[in-house]
Amino acid sequence: MMVVQNFVVDLNKALVFQVGHLGEAYEEWVHQPIVSKEGPRFFENEILEFLTRTVWWAIPVIWLPVVCWFIYKSIRMGLSCPHLALLVVLGIFVWTLLEYSLHRFLFHIKTKTYWGNTLHYLLHGCHHKHPMDGLRLVFPPAATAILLMPFWNLVKLMATTSTAPALFGGGLLGYVMYDCTHYYLHHGQPRTEVPRNLKKYHLNHHFRIQDKGFGITSSLWDKVFGTLPPKMDAKSPHLSCNHL
Ligand SMILES: [Zn+2]
Numbered sequence: 346m347m348v349v350q351n352f353v354v355d356l357n358k359a360l361v362f363q364v365g366h367l368g369e370a371y372e373e374w375v376h377q378p379i380v381s382k383e384g385p386r387f388f389e390n391e392i393l394e395f396l397t398r399t400v401w402w403a404i405p406v407i408w409l410p411v412v413c414w415f416i417y418k419s420i421r422m423g424l425s426c427p428h429l430a431l432l433v434v435l436g437i438f439v440w441t442l443l444e445y446s447l448h449r450f451l452f453h454i455k456t457k458t459y460w461g462n463t464l465h466y467l468l469h470g471c472h473h474k475h476p477m478d479g480l481r482l483v484f485p486p487a488a489t490a491i492l493l494m495p496f497w498n499l500v501k502l503m504a505t506t507s508t509a510p511a512l513f514g515g516g517l518l519g520y521v522m523y524d525c526t527h528y529y530l531h532h533g534q535p536r537t538e539v540p541r542n543l544k545k546y547h548l549n550h551h552f553r554i555q556d557k558g559f560g561i562t563s564s565l566w567d568k569v570f571g572t573l574p575p576k577m578d579a580k581s582p583h584l585s586c587n588h589l
């Protein structure tokens with residue numbers, strides 16, 4: 346597929362197979378947000394289009410029973426309550442590091458080829474282009490289910506038979522907390538200090554200060570790994586954080 350020089354995206358047509366044509370201009374385009382609650386069309390195909398839309402509450406409804414099932418598996422194998430709690434907390438903690446790493450190094454990978462741009466748009470670019478599209482904010486459960494398999498195998502390799510399920514359950518719980526928190530930071534109106542600060546911190550990430558704020562549920566790993574200075578060529582956005 347060719348990258349077209351000076352390609353202009355038609356926002357009234359399905360976006361996914363257009364964005365690749367932007368080539369090197371994609372990076373700039375995807376980080377100029379359109380702040381409307383109405384999301385764009387992704388695919389012409391109705392079934393594919395349907396699969397791209399996920400209501401936020403599908404995440405706890407689908408994944409919390411799975412979390413319980415994994416934790417129950419460890420209980421059945423005789424793990425004590427304090428040991429269990431410790432493993433779940435450890436799983437959540439490991440998740441925050443994974444969340445940070447995926448967001449910083451995979452979700453913000455620089456792309457310019459047709460398929461690179463297309464995949465990046467589907468993975469995370471769409472959220473930066475339309476940050477208030479409430480149906481394209483949390484991760485589609487079908488995609489999560491596929492990604493869980495290699496992670497479960499990895500945890501099984503690294504932990505014992507009775508501890509692996511509790512650890513994995515904790516990690517999955519961390520993911521559920523992350524996706525719901527992320528949704529809330531965009532669509533909720535926090536009144537207390539902690540969520541207000543989290544929201545401010547995350548909105549910084551959206552407004553072209555791309556090199557900070559990769560942690561969503563916690564700024565811990567941003568502090569540990571340090572943040573890069575804002576890009577010199579970054580255009581200051583004409584929107585204020587209040588728009589999100
Ligand atoms: Zn991001």
Ligand SMILES: [Zn+2]
Nearest residue numbers: 472476527547
């Ligand atoms: Zn966001």
